[in-house]
Amino acid sequence: MSYVANRLSVVKPSASMAASMAAKALRAKGFDVIDLGLGEPDFPTPRHVTEAAQAAALRGETLYTASAGTVELRTAVAEKFKRENGLDYSVDEITVANGAKQIIFNALMATLNEGDEAVLPAPYFVSYPEMVKLLGGVPVTPVCGADTGFRLTPAVLEAAITSKTKWLFLNMPGNPSGAVYSEAELKALGAVLAKHPQVLILSDEIYEHILFDGRTFVSFGQACPELRDRTLVVNGVAKAYAMTGWRVGYAAGPLPLIKTMNTVQSQSCTSVAAPMQAAALAALTGPQDCIAEFRTAFERRRDLVVAGVAEIPGLTLPAPEGAFYAYIGCAGLIGKRTPDGQVLETDTDVSNYILNSGHVSSVPGTAYGVTSFFRISTATADAVLVEAIARIKRAVAALKD
Structure with a gap:
């Protein structure tokens, strides 16, 4: 007996939610994972x-x-x-x-x-x-x-x-x-x-x-x-x-x-x-002060991530003009090998490698209809983003041609 309607056969679960769940699963095994899969402000509601x-x-x-x-x-x-x-x-x-x-x-x-x-x-x-x-x-x-x-x-x-x-x-x-x-x-x-x-x-x-x-x-x-x-x-x-x-x-x-x-x-x-x-x-x-406060923080975080990604060979990031994401180009990593010999053939491979090796959760660009990218949310604390970029940098440095 099937419990699934035919129309659901062509529908995929949310990729950003899936990335966040993968991060939670790895965290449950005792790993220190930075979850940048879901996009939501880290500020308390006013x-x-x-x-x-x-x-x-x-x-x-x-x-x-x-x-x-x-x-x-x-x-x-x-x-x-x-x-x-x-x-x-x-x-x-x-x-x-x-x-x-x-x-x-x-x-x-x-x-x-x-x-x-x-x-x-x-x-x-x-x-x-x-x-x-x-x-x-x-x-x-x-x-x-x-x-x-x-x-x-x-x-x-x-x-x-x-x-x-x-x-x-x-x-x-x-x-x-x-x-x-x-x-x-x-x-x-x-x-x-x-x-x-x-x-x-x-x-x-x-x-x-x-x-x-x-x-x-x-x-x-x-x-x-x-x-x-x-x-x-x-x-x-x-x-x-x-x-x-x-x-x-x-x-x-x-x-x-x-x-x-x-x-x-x-x-x-x-x-x-x-x-x-x-x-x-x-x-x-009510008061609208929080809008400007949040925007200032998001712009500072944008700048921090753009500067950090610029120092990682193989990755590109044109400065986002708004929102709180970094859509990072990873075409320069496709074809490289992980330390255990796996070839990174797609941006999904790159995203999985960054999660499993660097313990940073991201969403493959394929989920958004454009390949050779991955997305991270920048709506989190500056210190967390600094650590996330450092982890990604170390993971990329470990790749081999």
């Missing part, structure tokens, strides 16, 4: 946010809410989009879910028909293609390499679109690359999309506040207002406010799309837990 959730629970706000989220939270989200992104949405054009991932899942569940295509520029977030496949869609994954700054170009976009294209996904700053799009670059993509009215745009802006070198964030919706009726802007409180475990994401989009997403949610998880919504409300409407 105290006023935690207190808001506690106060809401003590007030009795522990019942169901509207599937789309409380009016108060959706109002705060609408005000955030207007204040920070120049986007004007009504409360009914806002939806709240259990993290940005569920927002994306709901959108795909609500719109994808069997065989519909979704253009996912690679490197992409590991869950994008798996969600598309799970819901009967076909991922189209044009490679956007280091030569374009890991950014999608208009020519590559045009070549990827077919009559079956339903969605284009943009992620900025990008996970795993940290790539950021300028307003001009977004407008150029918008000009291509204007010629293909069947294509919806999902702009995943969850790392919006984690930008480096004085960059200013521009939302796709802000750059291309003429595509408003086809654009879903996705965001959440997880990264900006160190709230990954609170599971609150939100999105703004055209009312017909938001309504269908709410229908999906009403028949699945119903809604986000009420105290979690109170916490997200406090995050969006």
Whole structure:
């Protein structure tokens, strides 16, 4: 007897979670492992946010809410989009879910028909293609390499679109690359999309506040207002406010799309837990000092890792423009032999070697659709990153031609 639905045969588990589990398994055997597989801030959630959730629970706000989220939270989200992104949405054009991932899942569940295509520029977030496949869609994954700054170009976009294209996904700053799009670059993509009215745009802006070198964030919706009726802007409180475990994401989009997403949610998880919504409300409407504090720390850590990787022969790392990852090129290690004679044939081999020899957990670049890279999270203490880079350096130095 099989307990697995046929549709799951094409879906892989989360690569970043798998890397973290491998690190935990090695740690359970007594090894000192640095886990840089999962991407989440190491800072505590701001105290006023935690207190808001506690106060809401003590007030009795522990019942169901509207599937789309409380009016108060959706109002705060609408005000955030207007204040920070120049986007004007009504409360009914806002939806709240259990993290940005569920927002994306709901959108795909609500719109994808069997065989519909979704253009996912690679490197992409590991869950994008798996969600598309799970819901009967076909991922189209044009490679956007280091030569374009890991950014999608208009020519590559045009070549990827077919009559079956339903969605284009943009992620900025990008996970795993940290790539950021300028307003001009977004407008150029918008000009291509204007010629293909069947294509919806999902702009995943969850790392919006984690930008480096004085960059200013521009939302796709802000750059291309003429595509408003086809654009879903996705965001959440997880990264900006160190709230990954609170599971609150939100999105703004055209009312017909938001309504269908709410229908999906009403028949699945119903809604986000009420105290979690109170916490997200406090995050969006309370003091914002933590955003600048976190960003400063993330930029310092970025610089530390970039400098460290530059001293390791065979590895490359263009300075990420945002987010908190290092997408490290390892083409220079492919073909080398480990001390026990194993040939490193893929980036998965490299990632496994760094884990087993250097005791540093990473995610192979193949999981993001581009080979000869591996990703580490830089969202951890400076001292931990220094030690991790030192371990990687020793492991690489032990390789033989």
